[in-house]
Amino acid sequence: MTTTIHKPTRRIVLMGCRKSGKTGIYSNVFRNVTAPDVLFNNPISTELSLNSFLDLSLWDYPGTPDLYSDTTDPAVLFANCICVVFVIDSKDDYYPALKQLFATVSSAYRVNKNMLFEVFVHKMDGLSDDHKIGSEIAFSIILSVACLKPIPAPNISNAQTETQRDIHTRIHDELMDAGLQDVHLGFHLTSIYDHSVCEAFSKVVQRVLGDEGILPTLENLLNILCSNSGIEKAFLFDTVTKIYIATDSSPVDVQSYELCSDMIDVVTDTGLVYGVDSRKEDALDKKESMNLEDGIKSVIRLNNGMVLYMRGINRTLALVSLLREENFEKHGLIDFNFSVFHEAVSEVFKIRSVNKNIRL
């Protein structure tokens, strides 16, 4: 994935306490390492250029950067950084993490007033479903900044205990005192054992894209495609990381996202089995050599009358959509609509790459 030709100008920094799972997230989402194999990771600091159309790089920063010390200059650390993803281990004591989060937010904010902050409450898989609802940590961390951004999660329905109120006010007051009430924190419950981390990253990338004004265009195109083809839900996916960079404006439900994301797995995996030279050893190499550009096309039918329809757009992008079987009868029409959509999306990226002078 790393392109040496172009070095992205902006970066997302992945931070958090030691062993909070930063590198796990990094390898799971961007390196295609399966969840159990993540255990073999070594703590490291790495930088990775994301796919060229995103023009972003992701920096996996080692745990416990002492932001107060004189040796780390925040100006250097957060140079070119547009977004900080802060990972908190939900199974660990979270007070130190909150403290560090606060330190990170305040020093990063001083460097760049427009910095985006996203907090991943990670390792949610360690908690059973019942616990997730009752889980004090998930509660309290989310509620601690609920005033900064309301979270549409069913998990935080009722009952606020004293502790939660405590942390809530504490973080809020602290941010207020430091004059940081404008800081926008996004919260996500994540786990590398399911789709939540990819989904959270999708939201992060979309916020970044939204900041730069490309997202509304893509969303609009998707809306047009959906309404003209009888598509219920459409995602524009990055096929390697399974991050979706845009979707139409109808609400996203987790199930259809999971289904679409799993479809990419099925299609690329079958492609790996049959479509490419099996002599290539490295899985990533294989994915590279798989040519999605020439239009991979896939249709999956389900017995509840839904059809999953996937089309490749370029080397790394694909459209995955969900529609009713009766609307799929005229699939020639949908194919045509898709080709129009394809052209439009390519146009968007072309203009953007001219503006940014990057190689697509």
Add this chain to the structure above:
Amino acid sequence: MKKKVLLMGKSGSGKTSMRSIIFANYVAADTRRLGATIDIEHSHVRFLGNLVLNLWDCGGQDVFMETYFRNQKDQIFRNVEVLIYIFDIESRDLDKDLQYYQNSLEAIRTNSKDAQICCLIHKMDLIPITKREEAFRALQERVMNLSGGMNVKCYGTSIWDETLYRAWSAIVNSLIPNAKYLENELDKFCRVCDADEIILFERITFLAICHSTPGEFQQTPEDGSTAKALLPDTSRFEKVSNIIKLFKLSCAKGQAQFKSMEVRSPGFAAYIDVLTSNTYVMIIVSDTNIQSAAVTLNVNAARKHFQKIEDTRS
């Protein structure tokens, strides 16, 4: 037709886990919930409609093991079709495992001498990839030495990848009656479709039960030069099993069931569809001039014939 399959191995080696994944639609992560098996758990699994696998999942704690060999020898080891012995690659007391294995072999030899024996060297995922082959060979050699010339097959498996499907596919294949006939029919079907490969999967487990690959895989390069042969991935059947099974499970999460799939990419087209009441078929076509409608038509036409084969088997 009932076939008795014994699952043995020390406690915690993963017998119940693998059984749950293959036959009860568990995903690998779910198996953490499983507790230890007490005594013997019997389960009947209907496979391909009329073949019933009678699985004896024998709890592996020492107390149970001792009683199996002391008091229940006849009962357990009689009429066994397949003995599946599971070794934990990271076992702390391998000598004891091997001792029990030897005991089981002896019991099998006296009570059902035609039984097949399969050793699964399990939990390979615990070994870093680079050392897996070596670790497998080392244990395989020890197992083989103890097997005293009996026909024992060894597989390295893990519930986290497709290796488990490979082993079980092989085991189950050996139990299917008139597999040869089925293969011939599949070959014919393959020729009719002009397909590069056709694979038949069992519906519930999605284990590959039969396949037909008439020739070398061909791929026409885009520059129009001569076609070169593609080396097919030798573990492709179990990979497909794994891929589709996982997808089926994620469909089930959304209260839907997987029905059919079509993937068209520049080099090949793959179709998966229901064939008979107990099977799915996967057709691989590399000639991109063949339209998907044609393949669907062929599958529809073949459906009746294969259903008949299946029915006559009962």
